[in-house]
Amino acid sequence: MIPSSEEPILTARLVVLLSGTGTLLQALLDATREPAYGATVVAVGADRHSAGGLARAERAGIPTFTLRVRDFPSREEWDAALTERVQAYEPDLVISAGFLKLVGKQFLAVFGGRYVNSHNSLLPAFPGMHGPRDALAYGVRVAGATLFVVDEGVDAGPIIAQVAVPVEDDDTEESLTERIKGAERRQLVDTIGAMVRLGFTVQGRKVTIP
Template identity: 70%
Template sequence: MPTPAPARLVVLVSGSGTTLQALLDAGRDPHYPATVVAVGADRAGIEGLARAERAGIPTFVQRLGDCRTRDEWDAALGDTVASYRPDLVVLAGFMKLVSERFLARMGGRVVNTHPALSPAFPGMHAPADALAYGVKVTGATLFLVDGGVDTGPIVAQTVVPVHDDDTVETLHERIKVAERVMLVDTVGRLAREGFTLDDRKVRFGHE
């Protein structure tokens, strides 16, 4: 029986691309069931794009300022992403919100991570908010992107303990390490098994 082709990943970045690098590293294993086929960004000259270029992965930049409206930018981004025929789109530190039209075009196959155990601590300052609240554990969440901010159906979560001497920086760094492991493992599982969505419940495997 022939081995199935790896799932095609398009990764969108806005910064250094450490999460992207984890996926690139995983893709070097011939047994990993997914491969990055393109990396896009909302700005040029970032390390995330350089990582992709060093790995020989096609890249593209879609700047909001190059379009007359946000809707035009969103449509152009969708056109470019769709041209690579992705099985899954991964937002890896991508700092722009995409529209529900973009999400519908990708067939509900856009995932993102959040550095907290959703639905706790949504938004840009989750590690600081967790530390300020005094929780004993926090973590990271992988979710299907919807029209809200960090509100999509949960695919996977990983727990990170909060230490008494943690700063925001030390806590966030440990979360990011766990987040990358979770992302690589779960994207591999999504590629291998597929998934279904029933209300807000994500279940691995095909119907």
């Protein structure tokens, strides 16, 4: 059984990890402005200095940090440094919101069951970095987004929530990606809010929110 939060958290502390522009982060920041949401973003981390989401966090007055894999002698040392930096903020949940680096064993040993990721496909279909492109190439009629608990695999952990997005005949990778992003943001906000307000359990591959 993966450790989980069986009881609701009064005001959950969220650390968000990202690599890109931070649209998922922005959705969380907008939601957490309401005290009734039940959570606050206490830090934002990235694996590159160019990540636009860092500027979003800084404008909101949220501490940021950047840890690039290339700045460490090994991937294991980067993972240890990331674990230490995130742990310093004492998060209840860590959220990968477009974070393009796989964490390692040390990170999962500390945050297993509390590290969640949003992916732009209906897993287990189309894992990896190009979900919408792969979905179009395969010819599916329904795509979507998945929120899941991260484990040692690649986009393979227990599924928390999924949302479907129809694929239109004239869709391009860009148009489908943008529609998925809209659904993905809503799902992330709604599901994280429910997790922190109601609690959740993870047993095998089943995630339950009361």
